Amino acid sequence: MSQTATPPAAAAAAAAPTAPASTGDRIRSITLSHVVLPLPNPVSDAKVLTGRQKPLTETVMLFVELTTEQGLEGMGFSYSKRAGGKAQYAHLKEVMDVAIGQDPSDIAKIYESLMWAGASVGRSGVATQAVAALDVALYDLKARRAGLPLAKLLGAHRDSCRVYNTSGGFLQASVEEIKEKATASLEAGIGGIKVKVGQPDWREDLRRVTALREHLGDGPFMVDANQQWDRARARRMCRELERFDLVWIEEPLDAWDHVGHADLSRTFDTPIATGEMLTSVDEHMGLVDAGYRGIVQPDAPRIGGITPFLRFATLAAHHRLDLAPHYAMEIHLHLAATYPTEPWVEHFEWLDPLFEERIEIHDGHIFVPDRPGLGFTLTDEMRSLTVDTATFGA
CATH class of the missing domain: 3.30.390.10 (Enolase-like, N-terminal domain)
Known part of the structure; x- marks a missing residue:
């Protein structure tokens, strides 16, 4: 059987590297x-x-x-x-x-x-x-x-994530005010409640947590110390807080104390959560390298955007770490939906005046919008x- 030889010029052209693909847009x-x-x-x-x-x-x-x-x-x-x-x-x-x-x-x-x-x-x-x-x-x-919604473009594992509220649990509010806000959040379909701790008087922290646990029954409940304990106080408080069956204890130590957070995450049954204050993939990987076994809380606007968020999320998933992104639910809902294990998304209504649309929330879950992109337009x-x-x- 005869074969037609490929002309040398055509062969050279076929072997030459092709130009990078382009959308033709700028x-x-x-x-x-x-x-x-x-x-x-x-x-x-x-x-x-x-x-x-x-x-x-x-x-x-x-x-x-x-x-x-x-x-x-x-x-x-x-x-x-x-x-x-x-x-x-x-x-x-x-x-x-x-x-x-x-x-x-x-x-x-x-x-x-x-x-x-x-x-x-x-x-x-x-x-x-x-x-x-x-x-x-x-x-x-x-x-x-x-x-496509951003979550679908990236490759979603789910159409919704568990959601918890933080905005009602700050320390300037009385216990009764926090109870009222917690009830309103739960009635609005939000699944979990987080409150702030870390006061100079640790006994007051325990008093408030006890009151809120009684109010919430066995519902999902988190606390956040906002980096205000040293290692000794953090160990004592984590031990005291074990009895409240918390979803996590957040930022018990300085955000850069990777070794301290790693130690707590391996010592106590209640998961430790941290990461929201870190501003690069390398800073987050310091936790992993220290042997951290808790929940990671990267914040896309703080870590540098979606590009570095996804880089770290891939590494976190490889190490079987749970995920609970911080703030900015309008962005993080999409990113959380792409994580292999179901994360928590933090609910704050503070940014609502800036966007025309609202996110669907019910039955303890927050749902990915079906609108293209992030799914939001800016308001007057x-x-x-x-x-x-x-x-x-x-």
């Missing part, structure tokens, strides 16, 4: 918005009672809205509490030009280019939190272009709360 313009959202009432956790911080009165938001040459749009956000909002906004303004003209599908490439553009101030902290807003917007755009109130904007590109 980022045309990006608008940043610096938004100050007042809270209805100031709230205090243990950091206030120990004199380390002032009561929280507002959340400062950094929004990114981007448009491509093909007319596609994406929206993302980051946030700060008490300090850092102006710094996030200023940092992103300095490096944003790098993103203009890039293919919006090259999310990891864009993320790295912005991190290196601002690397002189480090690749954690304010730098990552600023870039996070753009990273989230790029994922929102990608899912909108596909016509968000525009009225904007104190500064900057636009890049056409």
